[in-house]
Amino acid sequence: MKTIMVLIGLALALGGGYLIGVSRHEHEPAVPEAGQEAAKVQYTCSMHPFILRDAPGACPICGMALTPVKAASSGGVQKWRSPMDPTYVRDVPGKDYMGHDLVPVQEGGAASEGIRIDPVTLQNMGVRTEKVAKRRLQRTIRTVGLVTVADDRQFSVNAKIEGWVERLHVNQQGQPVKKGQPLLEIYSPELVAAQQEYLLAVANRGRLAASPFPEIAAGAGRLVEAARTRLRYWDISPEQIRTLERSGQVLKTLTLFSEQGGVVTSKKVVAGARIMAGEELLQIADLSTVWVNADIYEYELPWVKVGQAVQVELPLASGKVIDGTIAYLYPTLENETRTVKARIEVANPGLELKPAMFANVSITAGVAEETLAIPMTALLHSGKGQTVFVALGEGRFAPRNVKSGVRDESGAIQILSGLSEGESVVVSAQFMLDSESRLREALDKMLSPKTEGETPSPPGPGPATKPDEPGKAPSGNKPDAKALDDLFK
Incomplete structure (x- = not known):
């Protein structure tokens, strides 16, 4: 009887173990092999990388054709994440809590190699590049000048003794006067x-x-x-x-x-008038050389220097051009116009330039020697600095901070630091690349794994954190708040 009871107990134990094993095998999800998952090709949108499909098609957001997800050049995979929840990250392939297949996060991420875009997508976006080259920058500054009498060529005739004017030999304003007359x-x-x-x-x-x-x-x-x-x-x-x-x-x-020659610009005396010692009688100005005060805007000041040649055009003289030279740049800025006065000395032998006359001024300036330059369209301005996108080859682009200088009239801008001769920069559609770069950088920040052994501290007093429950997202890999802000800027 004891033998029969032992046999029955062994049979029940073996049957229960088999049923438990079958039940556990049916409820546990099958984990596919890494080689099989890596060989599976998925398709994503180059502008919305969180869109993943098992078959080719069009992006449901922008309508662009989906492109296959390429493996990293090193061939390794760092992490696997959910295509619907970027915070769901695992070390091995499988499925997320919603039943979607996990997708690989390539080794190095977007931060190490910039962004990668399919050639077809690049063509649809209209991305063009140009080489960084040395060139000579030139710019022609066109402004308006006002003709004035040179300060060092104005003279005053005064009486040094009290008396009466018996006769005036010069009795008209504007009358020319020679020295010794x-x-x-x-x-x-x-x-x-x-x-x-x-x-x-x-x-x-x-x-x-x-x-x-x-x-x-x-x-x-x-x-x-x-x-x-x-x-x-x-x-x-x-x-x-x-x-x-x-x-x-x-x-x-x-x-x-008269001790100087010129033109009488002011006459304050008449014949027979009594004059006092020190009283001004006449003003004489030498107009053989005049000044043209031109307004130079703040952003044009790096191009203007003392000694530069200037062309002064008279609008009422059939476009006649007179050569001049910048003699002085005033040290103060006009508060109303935000301009600096440039004093231009111009020879005026025929007295064509008359005081208070307006004239068109052209200043041809250039950089002293060849310098690195890129098209102005390649530069992205932000509140903190300037950025360009450098083409790395094989559809990869990386943002780079640069420091720029002067800009010439052809649309080229000087590069002081950040680029080398021969590199290629993006000159069109870089705003779309900038959006893609910011998006991938934000995702990369959110997907940064925690260090092994690091236990996140609870935000406040309360019970200890419970382990992850089936069907819910893991609680140990929360998205970064700053990364989310960067994502939606």
Whole structure:
């Protein structure tokens, strides 16, 4: 009887184990071999990499043709993730909690090799590249200038003595004046007295010239020289003084002569008027050379330097061009126009350039030597810097930060750092590449695995974290908040 009971117990134990094994085998999901999963080809959208299909077709979001997922150049796979939930990551292939096949995350990720786009997609996007080359940059700055009188060529005629204007030899504003030409005649009692003193000093010197005492003769000579100097300080010409000495006759009026040539730009006196010492009578300007003050905007200042050649065009003179030179750049900025004044010196022998006239100014500037340059369309501007996309070959592109310089009129911009000669940069559709790069970078941040042995601490007091339940996403691989912000910017 005991033997029968033992046999029955063994049979029940073997049957129960078989049923438990069958039940466990039916409920556990089959894990496919790595080789079989790696050989399976899936299709994705180059603009929306989270779209994955088992067969070719069109992207449900943008309508672009799906392209096959290519394996990494090294042939290895780092992780496997869910196509519907990027936070669901496993070390081996299989299915996610929703029943979708896990897709491989290639070794290195988007951060190490930029982004990879299928050639057909590149053609549909219209991506074009150009080589980084050395060239000579040139730019022609066109602006408007205002003709003014040169400050160092303006003169004022003043009376150094009180008196009356007996006669005006120059009686019109705008009248041309030559150097040494008589301007006006002045009657002044002080001038009459000074002439008499001079004649007395000359006569006294003649009487004492034969004195046996040399000191007396020298004193008479010094007295004559003092009287002559007094007349000279009142702008009496040496010729008038010699005439006075030869004739011995005191003149009622003495003439003032112009010490500079030019044009009378201001006349403040009339014949018969009484004048005071220090009063301005006339203003004379030499217009043989004039200034043209041109407005240069802030962004054009790197191209403008002192000594550059300038072409000044007169709009009312049938397009006549006059050559000039930049003589000075003013150190201050005009607050209203945000411009800097450039002083241009222009020869004006025919007096075609008149003060207060507007003129068109052209400044041809260039970089001193050849420099690295790329098309302006290749540059992406952001609040923090400038970026270009470099073509790495085989459909791969990587963003790179650069520092730029001046921009010429042909659309090329100088590159100071960040690129080397011969590299290829994207010059069209780079905004789409920028979107793709940001998306893949954000996904790469979210998919970064935790270090082995690292246990995330709970956000606050409470019970310990429970293990993952069947049918729910794992709790140990949460997406990064900053990465999500970058993804949806």
